[in-house]
Amino acid sequence: MSRVLLIWRKLLNIVMLTLTGVAAFGVVAVLFLILGYLVWNGGKSLNLNFFTQLPKPVGETGGGMANAIVGSLKLLFLAALMGVPVGLMAGVYLAEFGGKTFSYIIRYTTDLLNGVPSIVIGIFAYSLAVLPFKHFSAIAGGVALGIMVIPITVRSTEEFLRAVPGNLREGAMALGASKWRTIATVVLPAAKGGIITGVLLALARVAGETAPLLFTAFSNRFWSPGWEQPIASLPVMIYTYAIAPYDDWHRQAWAAGLVLLALVLVANIGTRVVLSRGGGGRSA
Amino acid sequence: MRKTLVVLFLLFAGAATAGAQSNPMLLNAAGATFPYPIYSKWFDVYHTAHPNIQINYQSIGSGGGIRQLLAGTVDFGASDGPMSDDQLAQAKFKILHFPTVLGAVIPTYNVSGVSTDLNFTQKALAGIYLGTITKWNDPEITKANPGVKLPGEDIVVVHRSDGSGTSYIFTDFLSKASDDWKNKVGKGTSVNWPVGLGGKGNEGVSGLVKQTPNSIGYIELIYAVQNSIPYGKVQNAAGKFVKADLAGVTAAAASMKDMPEDFRVSITNAPGATSYPISSFTWLLIPAQISDAGKRDAIKDFLKWMLMDGQKFNEGLFYAQLPKSVVTKETKAISLIQ
Amino acid sequence: MDRAAPRRFNGGGPRAFIHRLRHGDEVAHILTLTFAAGILLLTSMLVYELWVNSHLSRAKFGWMFFWTSTWDPVFDNFGAAPFIYGTLVTSIVSLVTAVPLGLAAAIFLSELAPRRMSDTISFLIDLLAAVPSVIYGLLGIFIVVPLMRTTVGPILIGTLGHVPVIGRFFKGPNYGVGFLTAGVVLAIMVVPFIISVSREVLLTVPREQREAALALGATRWEATWKVVVPWARTGILGSVFLALARALGETMAVTMVIGNDPKISASLFAPGYTIAAVIANEFTEATGDLYLSALIELGLVLFLMTFILNGLARLLIVATERGGGHPS
Numbered sequence: 001m002s003r004v005l006l007i008w009r010k011l012l013n014i015v016m017l018t019l020t021g022v023a024a025f026g027v028v029a030v031l032f033l034i035l036g037y038l039v040w041n042g043g044k045s046l047n048l049n050f051f052t053q054l055p056k057p058v059g060e061t062g063g064g065m066a067n068a069i070v071g072s073l074k075l076l077f078l079a080a081l082m083g084v085p086v087g088l089m090a091g092v093y094l095a096e097f098g099g100k101t102f103s104y105i106i107r108y109t110t111d112l113l114n115g116v117p118s119i120v121i122g123i124f125a126y127s128l129a130v131l132p133f134k135h136f137s138a139i140a141g142g143v144a145l146g147i148m149v150i151p152i153t154v155r156s157t158e159e160f161l162r163a164v165p166g167n168l169r170e171g172a173m174a175l176g177a178s179k180w181r182t183i184a185t186v187v188l189p190a191a192k193g194g195i196i197t198g199v200l201l202a203l204a205r206v207a208g209e210t211a212p213l214l215f216t217a218f219s220n221r222f223w224s225p226g227w228e229q230p231i232a233s234l235p236v237m238i239y240t241y242a243i244a245p246y247d248d249w250h251r252q253a254w255a256a257g258l259v260l261l262a263l264v265l266v267a268n269i270g271t272r273v274v275l276s277r278g279g280g281g282r283s284a
Numbered sequence: 285m286r287k288t289l290v291v292l293f294l295l296f297a298g299a300a301t302a303g304a305q306s307n308p309m310l311l312n313a314a315g316a317t318f319p320y321p322i323y324s325k326w327f328d329v330y331h332t333a334h335p336n337i338q339i340n341y342q343s344i345g346s347g348g349g350i351r352q353l354l355a356g357t358v359d360f361g362a363s364d365g366p367m368s369d370d371q372l373a374q375a376k377f378k379i380l381h382f383p384t385v386l387g388a389v390i391p392t393y394n395v396s397g398v399s400t401d402l403n404f405t406q407k408a409l410a411g412i413y414l415g416t417i418t419k420w421n422d423p424e425i426t427k428a429n430p431g432v433k434l435p436g437e438d439i440v441v442v443h444r445s446d447g448s449g450t451s452y453i454f455t456d457f458l459s460k461a462s463d464d465w466k467n468k469v470g471k472g473t474s475v476n477w478p479v480g481l482g483g484k485g486n487e488g489v490s491g492l493v494k495q496t497p498n499s500i501g502y503i504e505l506i507y508a509v510q511n512s513i514p515y516g517k518v519q520n521a522a523g524k525f526v527k528a529d530l531a532g533v534t535a536a537a538a539s540m541k542d543m544p545e546d547f548r549v550s551i552t553n554a555p556g557a558t559s560y561p562i563s564s565f566t567w568l569l570i571p572a573q574i575s576d577a578g579k580r581d582a583i584k585d586f587l588k589w590m591l592m593d594g595q596k597f598n599e600g601l602f603y604a605q606l607p608k609s610v611v612t613k614e615t616k617a618i619s620l621i622q
Numbered sequence: 623m624d625r626a627a628p629r630r631f632n633g634g635g636p637r638a639f640i641h642r643l644r645h646g647d648e649v650a651h652i653l654t655l656t657f658a659a660g661i662l663l664l665t666s667m668l669v670y671e672l673w674v675n676s677h678l679s680r681a682k683f684g685w686m687f688f689w690t691s692t693w694d695p696v697f698d699n700f701g702a703a704p705f706i707y708g709t710l711v712t713s714i715v716s717l718v719t720a721v722p723l724g725l726a727a728a729i730f731l732s733e734l735a736p737r738r739m740s741d742t743i744s745f746l747i748d749l750l751a752a753v754p755s756v757i758y759g760l761l762g763i764f765i766v767v768p769l770m771r772t773t774v775g776p777i778l779i780g781t782l783g784h785v786p787v788i789g790r791f792f793k794g795p796n797y798g799v800g801f802l803t804a805g806v807v808l809a810i811m812v813v814p815f816i817i818s819v820s821r822e823v824l825l826t827v828p829r830e831q832r833e834a835a836l837a838l839g840a841t842r843w844e845a846t847w848k849v850v851v852p853w854a855r856t857g858i859l860g861s862v863f864l865a866l867a868r869a870l871g872e873t874m875a876v877t878m879v880i881g882n883d884p885k886i887s888a889s890l891f892a893p894g895y896t897i898a899a900v901i902a903n904e905f906t907e908a909t910g911d912l913y914l915s916a917l918i919e920l921g922l923v924l925f926l927m928t929f930i931l932n933g934l935a936r937l938l939i940v941a942t943e944r945g946g947g948h949p950s
Contacts, residue, residue, distance in 0.1 A: 013841035017734060023726035024735070027817065028743055030810055031750045037761060057324035059510050059601075089657030097651045098658075106658045109665050115932040116668070117871025119898045120921045123905065124668045127675060134356040135312065150661060180650035208754020211873040211898070215906050221327070222310075222338045229310055230340060235756045239874060242760050244487035246510070250764075257757050268752045272745065314906075347907030354909075371909060438795045445882035447695070447907030469696070473909065476694035481797060481893045482882030484903060495768070496797055 035261070042258030045251040055221055055237075061248045065256055067223050068232040071138070072260075074224070075217060075233055076203050078142025083149030084199055090150075091157025091195075096183055114151035121147050122212035130216055138224060138231040141217025145206040152205065156198025160191035197271035204267035208260060210235035234260045308335070309582050314342045315349020315362030316449045317485040318504045319385055319566045322601045323362065326594050330586060337582050343485060347447015347473040353379065353569050359579060361569040364449020365456070365473055366548035378572035380621065381547040382587060382614055383565040384594075386537050386604035388528035389453045390515040390562070392508045393500040394493050395420055396435055402516035403428040403525045406561075409518070410462035412439055412500060414469070415479035420498060428525070435498070442492045442501035445482025447473040453564040454502045457552040502562075506602045520561040521553050532560030533604040543610055547617075565606075573622050580621060587618050669925070676919035678912050687919065693884040693900075695909070700916035702923060704884040708801065708894035709924070712876060713869040715805025715890065716812055721862055723809070724816030725851075728858075731817070732824035733846050744821060751814035759878035762807045767879055770806075771798030775891060778802075794889040799881040802890040807875050812865035819864060819939070823857030824850060860938030867931040871924065873898040897924045 053064030090110070094103050125144035130136055164187050172182040188195075218230035219240065234256050241253035320343035327339040341362070344352075349361035354375050366381055391404055408424045411417035417424055421434040444451045455471040469475050481496075483489035486503045490511050493501040505528050508515045517525040526532045536554035543549060553561045568587070574580035591614055595605045606614075679700065683690065690701020727747070731740045775796035783792040827850045835845035851858070881893020882903060897920045908914040 009841050009844065013843040016843045016847070017730075020726040020730035020734065023723050024730040024743055024747075024817075027723065027727050027750070027813055028746050031746055034750075034753060034757070034761060037765065038757070041764075057328045058321045086657050086660055089654045090661055093651075093654035093658040097654055102658075106661060109662050111932065111936065112929060113661065113665050113668075115867055115871075115928050117873065117898055117924055117928060119871070119873045119901050120672070120925050121668075123675075123901070123918060123921050124671055126905075127671050128667075130357060131355065136357055147664065150664075154661070179647040181646070183650065204752060208756065210754070210756045211902055214902060218312075218314075219342050220340045221324070221342075222308075222331075222340055225308070230312055230342075235754060235874075238756050238760060239878070242756075242763055243484050243491055243878065246487075253760060257760050260754060261757055264752055264754060265749060268749055272748075345907050347904075347909050351907050351909050351914075374911075440795065440797055445903050447904065447909060472696040474695040474904070474907070474913075476692060476696065476699075477883070480883060481799060482895075482903075484877075484882070492799075496771070499797075 038254065038258045038261055041251075041254035042256075045255040046258065050252065050255050054223070055232075059246065063248075063252070065232070065234065065237055065252060067220060068234045068237045068256065069259070071217070071220070071224060071232040072207060072234045074138055074227075074231060075141045075145055075213070076207055078138060078227070079145035079149050079206055080199065080203060082142055082146030083202070084153055086146075087150045087153025087199075087202075088157050088195070091154045091161060092183060092188075094154070094158045095161035096179070096187070110151045110154045113147070114155075117211075118144075118148065118209050119211040122215050125212060126215045133228075135228070136216060136218035136230040137228045138217055139227050141213050141231060141233070142227075144212035144216045145209060148206050148209065148212070149199075149202045152202035153195075153199055156201070157191075157195050160194030160198065161187060163194070164190045193274065197275050200267050200271050204264045204271075207267075208235055208264055210239050309337045309578055311337070311339045311360070311579060311582060312342075312358045313339060313349075313360050313362060313568075314344050314352050314358045315569070316346045316364045316566055317343040317487065318346070318364045318387055318389075318448075318450045318453075319362065319603065320486070321506045321510070322385055322598060322603050325597055325601065326590060329597070330589060330594075333589075334582075334585075337586075339586065343487075345444070345446040345473070345485060346449030346452060349449075349569065350473070351447070353571075359574075360571065360583065362567065363452075363473075363569055364564055364566045365452025365471075366550075366567060367569065380570045380572050380617065381567040382570060382617070383547050383567050383606055383610060384590060385598050386533045386563060386565055386606065387602075388505040388533050388560050388563050389450055389457070389502050390505050390508055390528045391500060391518065392490070392493050392503055392513050392515045394497055394513065396437070396497055397433060399514070400432060401514065401527060402432065403519070404516050405519045406461035410458050410465045412441060413443070413458060413478070413480070414462070414465060415441070428519070437498040440496050440499035441477075441480030442483055442489050442496070442499050443477045443480045444474075444485070444489060446484050446488075448485075449473060449566065450486055450502065450504055451475065453552060453562060456550055456564075457562045460553040509602055518561050520557075520559050521555050522557045522559070524557055526558065526560045528560050528562070530599060530602070530604045532558055533563040534607075535559045536561070536563035537565070537604070537607055537610075543613060547610075547614070570621060572620060584618055584621055587621075588615070591615055672918060672922040672925060676915050676922050678915035679919040680915075682912065683916075687916075688923075691884075691886055695913050698910060698912050700913070702897070702920055704886050705895055705897040705900055705920060706923070707886045708880065708884075709870055709896040709898070709927075711801050711890075711894065712804045712808055712880065712896060713866055715802060716808035716869045717862060717866060719806060719809035720813040720816055720865060724813045724861075724865075725820055725858065727813075728817045728820035728824060729846055729851070731821045733842070733850070740821075744818065747814050747817050750810070751818070753811075755811070755872060755874040756878075758807055758811055758875035762803065762875055762879040766803055766807055767798040770800075770803045771796055775802075779891070790888045791890050794887075794891055796891045797881065797893060799879050799893055800889075800891045801880065801887075801894045804876045804880040804894070804896075805890070807879055808869045808872055811872060811875065812869050815865045815868060816858075816861045819861035820854070820858045823854040823861070823939075826857075827853045856938050856941050860935045860941075863931050863935035863938060867928045867935060870928055870931070871898055873902050877902050897921070 050064045052066050054067055056063030121144055129140035129143045169182055172186045213233055213236050219236050220230045220232045224231035238253050238256045241249035323341050327341055346363035349363045352358045353361035405428050421436045452473045455475055459466040459471045483492040486507045489501040489503050490507045493499045494513055517527045519525050535556050536551045536559040539554045539556045540551050551563050591611050598605050687702050689703050691703040692699050692701050778792050783789050831849050832845050835849040876896050877899035883893035884895045901917050908917055
């Protein structure tokens with residue numbers, strides 16, 4: 001009797017363990033499937049037109065997404081401009097100056113902000129940066145994305161500052177540097193690699209966000225000079241083109257998807273490689 | 285490290301100034317998807333003729349056009365359903381309606397095995413969208429289509445998920461066609477649809493119908509033509525089945541007795557043997573007072589161009605031209621924009 | 623000016639304060655504090671805006687908002703029920719799919735795979751988490767939806783549709799879009815979170831636990847399933863909450879494959895709507911003030927849901943890190 005039980009247990013063992021392997025490789029396979037599809041469908045439509053032309057009127061072929069590519073870059077620039085200083089400073093505060101309770105509150109709030117769905121941030125940015133000024137703008141889009149950049153930046157700044165070895169700080173203080181001097185000239189530069197990778201990861205994350213841009217940056221058929229006009233962006237274009245019935249637009253959506261994914265993955269892979277090589281302390 | 289920073293900075297600086305011609309006049313507009321094909325053509329052609337004027341039109345639906353105009357975030361809006369008195373009262377400023385083209389809303393479908401034009405009675409369309417008629421071989425549909433083999437499949441109903449003037453035109457027609465509809469659902473840019481899937485924009489509905497077997501949706505004529513999806517004939521007030529075309533739409537407009545001063549009028553279910561019953565004007569919603577002189581002049585100039593030259597593009601994209609009497613009236617009304 | 627001083631200036635007292643002030647430390651402190659407080663301000667403003675702008679809707683509908691299932695812009699009658707239902711159903715479907723899958727993968731990565739393989743695979747799976755939502759939506763529309771309509775749907779309806787209790791979830795017309803499709807797409811989006819956190823948590827289980835089980839004659843699987851996993855269960859649960867919080871707020875991928883119909887249906891193949899999706903579709907077009915207010919109230923509801931979940935997740939994960947799990 002126990003012989004049968006033993007065989008059953010051994011069989012179960014093999015089956016379940018194999019299944020776990022299947023699960024793991026299955027999930028990885030999905031990643032490659034996604035990449036594969038995008039490369040297959042998007043690669044076909046990637047041509048010079050895509051990168052240099054403006055969108056053409058509905059039904060006419062041959063348009064491109066030059067303004068959306070530039071638009072996404074401009075939005076990322078604004079997001080970084082607005083989000084990084086706040087996140088950096090707050091991270092410095094938490095790592096270097098913070099008192100116990102206040103730090104806890106700040107960390108909790110930052111986590112909270114991080115968990116807010118991006119569509120809700122879009123609503124907030126609409127009432128903050130669109131309604132009072134009475135128009136959609138790149139700035140409003142930058143505000144929405146900037147808000148999303150802040151929590152990620154805070155976390156990675158704090159993490160990498162804390163990872164700087166104590167003896168570096170002590171050495172600086174022993175030489176007579178005041179606290180802020182130490183931070184500015186010794187600690188921050190030591191943590192700089194990790195912090196920059198954290199910022200890049202944050203930007204890669206918001207580069208793909210669509211929902212908050214729908215009612216802030218809106219979209220634009222043309223170039224968007226300056227910062228106060230509605231502006232096209234890759235994710236919004238992908239969305240608009242994907243749900244339309246025009247085959248030419250679908251092709252462009254795939255191509256745009258490929259470009260966007262390539263940017264995001266390069267940023268992610270690049271930063272992780274740098275991190276693991278020793279740009280910072282714990283892994284992200 | 286420093287080099288990469290410099291490169292990045294130059295990249296962004298370049299991006300920031302890209303496309304900045306010598307101060308182009310930028311006008312932002314939003315609204316109906318119904319006329320989007322012709323509007324995008326018009327704004328493109330107009331921009332080529334006037335390179336320093338850019339009109340950025342986003343087709344987010346008539347509801348969106350009205351809302352954003354009321355909020356003041358766009359310079360003008362566009363809608364297939366005229367603004368109601370309530371909505372006009374909500375506005376802090378006076379809004380003028382300018383008809384631009386005439387179009388048709390058609391029932392498009394994707395029924396397995398059917399390649400001919402289906403006839404839809406008014407009762408059939410109302411029943412399908414009310415959810416009382418659920419199968420393609422329902423008697424109300426088969427009796428209007430003798431000789432056509434309709435499958436016993438469930439009808440997949442598709443409607444708009446966004447605030448839409450196309451919905452307004454369609455529900456306006458259904459309200460006239462069926463008292464049941466009028467009382468249960470009513471007309472509007474966004475209604476409480478008894479059944480169906482929601483697609484975003486005319487584009488979304490066309491896409492859904494194209495990809496979903498045994499489905500039916502309502503869209504603007506050009507979207508069916510451009511995507512080669514079949515569309516059926518609709519029974520008009522005189523009892524005749526009419527397939528949407530420019531003649532039928534023009535006939536519906538012609539049967540209108542008098543165009544009101546503010547141009548808000550409904551021509552669905554128009555009398556006349558050849559009238560297409562789901563026809564409508566579509567309007568640009570322009571504020572009566574525009575403080576920025578440059579923008580005001582640009583908009584007025586565009587309207588004039590639209591009424592004269594723009595109309596030439598209509599028929600190529602399956603929209604009917606505005607009746608001459610309407611054009612004359614509108615040209616006069618342009619002067620109301622101060 | 624920066625003399626090393628034998629006195630402590632990081633303590634209290636006005637002289638110390640003035641010294642710090644003169645030497646920039648206090649300035650730095652105040653400066654960074656201001657930015658940190660700015661985050662507090664920002665978040666408070668967000669909640670405030672949501673609260674204030676949903677006032678019209680809250681005043682008119684009160685608590686009824688939560689169980690009214692009409693969404694009628696023509697007659698100005700709004701209720702959150704269909705959206706809460708859709709949000710919950712799609713999230714549950716995604717978890718039912720992602721948790722077994724994710725846990726299995728995490729077990730493989732922590733218990734079976736050699737370290738380097740485990741690290742590489744984890745790295746690749748983390749990349750899945752970086753793929754933007756709209757791209758999942760793109761793939762959803764053109765690949766998952768047709769697949770669901772032509773292949774998977776009919777199979778499920780043919781088999782599970784006839785099983786007594788759960789049959790009602792697998793009935794009815796199959797459009798390709800619907801709750802199930804949205805749930806499946808969401809599952810792929812949240813599985814990396816479950817795997818990543820679960821794997822880390824499993825790796826912290828002390829070796830002695832495993833070895834003790836094996837010494838007692840357990841098979842590898844039994845040791846894992848009956849000893850290691852239970853030890854880590856708080857942290858794993860935390861990862862599930864994290865994944866759930868993410869699923870609740872997903873917008874683009876969902877709205878592209880769910881069918882956008884504000885109805886409550888038993889069948890998973892029916893079209894539905896989630897809070898995030900309806901806001902995305904209707905926000906720019908809500909033509910009435912009450913309409914807009916109702917949408918913002920939905921945003922507030924979503925915010926609260928994710929707030930509570932994230933809080934719970936945090937508690938659970940922190941509890942694991944501190945206590946190292948409890949013996950059953």
